[in-house]
Amino acid sequence: MQSLQEKAAEWSGVDAEDAFAIDGTNLYEKLGLQTFISLSTNFYEREQIGCRTGKIGTWIFYMVRVYADEEEWFRSIFSKSKKEDAIQNQYEFFVQRMGGPPLYSQRKGHPALIGRHRPFPVTHRAAERWLNHMQQALDATSDIDLDSKTKMLNFFRHTAFFLVAGDELKNQNQAAPCKNCKHPGKHAAV
Ligand code: HEM
Numbered sequence: 001m002q003s004l005q006e007k008a009a010e011w012s013g014v015d016a017e018d019a020f021a022i023d024g025t026n027l028y029e030k031l032g033l034q035t036f037i038s039l040s041t042n043f044y045e046r047e048q049i050g051c052r053t054g055k056i057g058t059w060i061f062y063m064v065r066v067y068a069d070e071e072e073w074f075r076s077i078f079s080k081s082k083k084e085d086a087i088q089n090q091y092e093f094f095v096q097r098m099g100g101p102p103l104y105s106q107r108k109g110h111p112a113l114i115g116r117h118r119p120f121p122v123t124h125r126a127a128e129r130w131l132n133h134m135q136q137a138l139d140a141t142s143d144i145d146l147d148s149k150t151k152m153l154n155f156f157r158h159t160a161f162f163l164v165a166g167d168e169l170k171n172q173n174q175a176a177p178c179k180n181c182k183h184p185g186k187h188a189a190v
Contacts, residue, residue: 004114004169008162011124019158022151028100035143036100040091043137044083066133074129077120098152113159114166122167127160 002010009015028036044066067083069075078086092103093111104111120126134156138149 004162004165007165007168008158011164012157012161014154014158016158018154020155022098022155025148025151026099027148027151028095028098031143031148033095033100035141036091036094036098037087039137039141039144040087040094042140043090043133044078044087065137066130069129069133071129074126077126097155113163117163117167118170120167122160122163124161124164127164131157131160 005016009019012019042065045068066078066086067075089104089108092107096102096104097111131153135153138144138152144152
């Protein structure tokens with residue numbers, strides 16, 4: 001049977017070596033705390049760049065972020081989380097995972113990403129949309145050089161599909177019939 005890592009590599013197209021190339025450089029020392037705060041803020045918050053207004057029409061472009069995604073199915077995944085908390089959770093995790101102080105664990109304990117994503121439908125489609133937002137956020141965070149961006153994206157892509165693999169396992173377990181009866185899903189072993 002394929003491991004979660006193997007599934008993540010296959011589905012994301014990023015093997016473990018490329019995904020964990022983030023460990024070859026200390027990205028926290030290279031980029032600094034403020035860059036990680038900006039990245040997560042760019043990821044979650046809507047940022048107005050410009051739009052078409054008035055009779056002559058000036059263009060306003062919107063960079064739509066997670067909390068303002070026009071796709072309700074995706075936006076609703078985050079509807080129970082406070083934006084400020086989500087930003088802090090994410091940048092603290094990134095800081096700690098990319099060579100900085102263990103800010104996330106000091107406040108919340110082990111990241112246990114699969115477990116913490118358990119309440120959410122982390123499907124293939126959701127992963128692609130999450131990654132799309134992250135790509136835009138990385139592009140909008142000007143302090144991130146190309147090499148760091150490539151490393152981070154590989155890590156994010158592999159991890160996103162690792163979470164999808166975890167989500168599918170959860171769903172299979174929930175649907176597995178109980179040994180003692182024939183009622184699938186009633187005795188979820190997760
Ligand atoms: C694959 C698509 C993904 C979806 C749909 C998703 C969804 C979510 C949601 C709804 C939350 C709750 C927001 C909060 O309160 O913090 C969350 C939290 C979080 N996510 Fe994701 N996520 C995805 C991918 C990822 C990836 C790739 C990473 C890491 C590289 C990640 C890291 C985190 C972290 C660290 C938290 C905070 C967990 C906590 O403290 O409870 N997520 N995610």
